Structure formats: C-alpha cells, structure tokens
Amino acid sequence: MSESRNRSFEDLVAEGVAVPTEGWDFSWFEGRATEARPSWGYAVSLAGRLAEARAVLDVQTGGGEVLAFALGRAARVPARVAATEGWAPNTAKATQVLRPYGVVVVASPEDAPLPFADGAFDLVSSRHPVRPHWTEIARVLRPGGTYFAQHVGPASVFELIEYFLGLQPEEARTARHPDRERAEAQAAGLEVVDLRAERLRMEFHDIAAVVHFLRKVIWMVPGFTVEAYEPRLRALHERITAEGPFVAYSSRHLIEARKPD
Template sequence: MRSFEELVAEAEAADVGGWDFGWLDGRATEERPPWGYARRLAGRLAEVGSALDLDTGGGEVLAQAPILPSRTCATESWPPNAQRARDRLAQRGVAVVETAPGEALPFADDAFALVSSRHPVRPAWGEIARVLEPGGRYLAQHVGPASAFELIEHFLGPRHPQAEA
C-alpha cells in the first residue's frame, strides 16, 4: 500500500486544469443530483439566441451541449482554465473572455437571453441582471462556502458553517 505522502504527492502533480479530475477515475465516487445540470443547460441553450456562461472552468459543461446559440460567450478568471476553455470551445464559435473577480462583466446591457453558471460561489447579481435581456433567464447550480462540510470536517475536524460563510 502506498503511503499518505505518496498519494498527496500524486494528487499535487495531477493536471486538474478545466476541473478535470479524470485521475480519480475508479478511485473516488460522487453522487450527482438526478436532474442533471448539463442536460438542463443544454435544453435551455437550444431555446435561446444568445447565452453567457459565467465561470466556465475549462468549458467542459458548455461543450457538452449539442446546440449552442448563434451568440455564445463564456467567462473564466483562472488563466489556465480560460486557455483550456478557448481551446475547447473555439471550434464551436464561443468567445471566451478572461475576467477578474469583482469587476464588471465586459458585455453590454441586455446582451443575453440566458446567463448560466454551474458553480457560482459569489454571484455578481447586479452584473447578471444588467447583462440579461428583459425576460431573460438565469440558470445555475449554486454551491458556496458552506458546501461539502462532511468532506471538509473529515480532513480539518469540526467546523462551524456560520463562521466559514
């Protein structure tokens, strides 16, 4: 059996760009919600003429959609993921814009029929509302600082969710 230190070294060396955790295949499990965010997003994307995917990561979820609106954009703030998203989504005509957390979105008011974000931690509600066209929709699978406490407490001991938020 490999030591804890060897396992940690392997994890630290793993490429997780684009939030690709493929190196965990067969070694970890997760329970996904029965409704499937990627399927819901794909359905909504097929119904609109413009969409913005915030914090797209490596673009892996957006890339799964069989139909994209004629005007589809994505934002990402972590440079390695922004490049991965550009590489993955360029052939589909998606403009990937690198953004900085807390800054205004570089899009016009009322620019998108759909704004999505798979895992927003601190949504910029004012900016989301600003770039959504009248009657537009927002779709997200919210997580945040109070998520995954069982895992966090396993490694760090008892925590207090209120203090972490």
C-alpha cells in the same frame, strides 16, 4: 481500492501532487473517488435551453468542459455564445475547448463587473460560480431573459474541510444557502421561478484523491499544501486503509431566475 491500500502514503501523495489541476475535468478521480449527481442533470438541461437561446453568456466557465458538453448536445447552437473565466490557466484551456463552437472566452476576474453591455443576453448560465453577482447578472440579461445555474450549497464537503480545519463557524455553514440566494436574486430584480436543493454522498478511496481534490478545489482548505498538512494527511491515509473510504456530502442547488419583461 485494494491496490491503493497496498501502496505507501508517500507514493499516493506524490501521485496526487503530480496530477494537473487546470479545468473542471474530474475523470482522473474515476475508481478512486465518487460523488452522486443531482437528479436534475444540469448539463443536459442546459443543452435544451441553449437550443432555444440566441445570445448566451456562461459565467465562470472553468475549463469550458460543461458548456462544451451542453453545446455538443444542443439541437441548435446559439448565434452568439460568450464565456468568462478569472483564472488564467482555465481561461487558456476554455479557449481551446470552446473554440470549435465559436465561443468567445473573456478573461474577467470573478469579482469584477461583467464586461458586456446591458441586456446583451437572453440566457446567462453558470455551474458552481464562486459567488453569483446578481446585480450584474440582472444587468446583462434582456427583459424576459433567464439565469439558469447550478450552485454549490451550504456546508458542502464540510466533513473534509473540518477534518483539516476544525469546526467551522455558523456563518460559514449557512453561507450559500439557497434561501439567501433567492432573496439576493429578488433584490436584484429577478424572479426566481425554480429552486431545488440536494445533498449528495461523496467517497474518497485513497489519500491521492484527497490531495488532488484539495489542490484542485482550492477554496476548500485555503493555502493547502502537503507539507503543511502532512500529519493530518498521514492519519487520514491510515484511517482509509483500515476502515475504507472517507465519506463526505456535497451540497448543490439548481436555480432558475427570470428578468421581468
């Protein structure tokens, strides 16, 4: 990113601040940040499962982009598809994005019970839920139904988090561990039939990408503002300019769990 290296800290930060954060469209990062993708291809795999389902729920759908991608590539769109989202700007965007597919988007807080009847769905999906509510997932699945999701794994992007917040406690490092989630799913009465995990290289090529990322993924550095972290941001800008991209590693796991007949 030679162009970014020639731009001032102030200009780059202003650009990172100006980019809208609604939804889960990360196309703005093209050319200024990269992240390797998991080998299993979640959205394409979800498209295949949608074609076999009758009633589907996508939990914490964000701006609806991933579900729309999968529906657009499914050989058959299920008769009933619903989605939940807890953040108002994303709820509005998901409603717009998913309307062409007949998806009902329900505003529902992330920590609230799912607003659907017992056994209402034969497929529940989610990409990067804040926290999977296993008892609720099990409740709304019909017997024989499946939960198919890609989760954020343990210590994801901690290189960036710890740059700003310092060394994190062991409890934070082991949270979201796939083995823990397997046990939680089983405790809710689900049978885990597939569980795969990968760590994936990320590169931030300028400080604008870092600023926008921390504004968009708000749980990385809670309460992040440019003003509060200006000295660390400036130091990171100088580091990237002198040494090249800041490297971090995301953590992802694919999980498939079935509700017994």
